[in-house]
Every structure is written in structure tokens, then in C-alpha cells.
Amino acid sequence: MRQALKIILEAAPGFQWLGEATNGIEAVDFCAGNNPDVILMDMQMPRMDGVEATRIITTNYPDVGVLAITAFSSEEYLVPALRAGAAGYLVKDAEPTEILTAIQAVHDGNAAISASVSQDLILAIRDAHEVKPNSTLGQIPIALSDREHEVLQLLARGRNNPEMAAEMHVSEATVKAHLSRILAKLGVRDRVQALIRAAQYGLVELHMD
Secondary structure, eight states, X not given: OHHHHHHHHHTSTTOXXXXXXXXXXXXXXXXXXXXXXXXXXXXXXXSSOHHHHHHHHHHHOTTSEEEEEESOOSHHHHHHHHHTTOSEEEETTOOHHHHHHHHHHHHTTOOEEOHHHHHHHHHHHHHHTOOOTTOGGGSOSSOOOHHHHHHHHHHHTTOOHHHHHHHHTXXXXXXXXXXXXXXXXXXXXXXXXXXXXXXXXXXXXXXXO
């Protein structure tokens, strides 16, 4: 799989393959001396698995984006990877164009989730953070502006930054500014965690359209 990814990336304009690692410990060590933009992370590896490696990398190297690429599409692997800080999750049968698009999205600060696992993610968030009637979780302790609410709703529909900018009739820079304020107000570090927190507070209904 590593060789296949190397061939795909070396043939793609604008991408550079910096190297590879055979386990999670090597992946963490690789970040120290190579300054990668995006790490393509398997979930099952010897010595240290992909979830733990992702957690360490996103904590110690916050500018490095992690894109999980694995054979497993189940919630058992998907949710821990995203909670550890992965910005994207692809299954290994993804087409080369989907892989390249996902890498670019993660590099640009966007989320990238395979269509085949998007529904699993939505269901997992709903199950884990279902807001019961009269629950105190429904009372969010911070105030979001109307525009920030709009961004959250579009995020819950799977929109990326350009799509949100087009629908809101604003620039991508404005969308990014709204997202930064949302993350700060919700006390989270990325879009996936923002959706989880927003669902927890009953601010959004998660679906793909």
C-alpha cells in the first residue's frame, strides 16, 4: 500500500513524497526531522498503532495534518482516529483522485471523509451525543452569532470552505474566520470535534445532502 501511494503521489503535480514509516513510532520520529505537511496514517501497525501515533503527532506537531487511510470503515476505527486528531479518513479502496483530493483538503485545513464512511460517522455522533428532551446539554454556555450558526449548519451538511463561501456569498477568508471563532467558542481544535460538540448541545442535525 505504501508503494502504491508513493507512485500516486510522485506522479501528481504539486505533491512531494518525503518518505515512509513501517510503524507508529517511526511515524512520530519522522515528523521531527522532515517537517511534512500531511501524514497518511494506517490504523493497524506494529509497536504503536495509528490512533496513538495520530494523537502524539497532532499534539506535538499541530501544523501536520493527519489523513487516516485504512482498510477498516467501521465506527470502531473511524471515531477513535478522528478523536485522536485525524483531519480525514479514507478507506484503502479509494480512487487515486479521491486520495489526492483528500490530501489537498487536509493540507488546506479542511476535513476529508470517504463517502463510504460518512454515514457511519454521522450515526456514531448521533448515538454518542444524542440530546435528550430537557437535557442541560441543550443549553450551550456560549453565544454564537447568526453567521456562526449558519457555518455550523453548512458544516453539518458536509460543505467545505469554498462551498460554504459560495452559499453564504462571502469570501473563503471570511468562512475561515467564522470557523476559527466557532472552534474557540466551543473549546475544540478541529471541525470534527466542533460537530461533535455542536451535536451534543443540540445546535445541529447531522446529515449529508
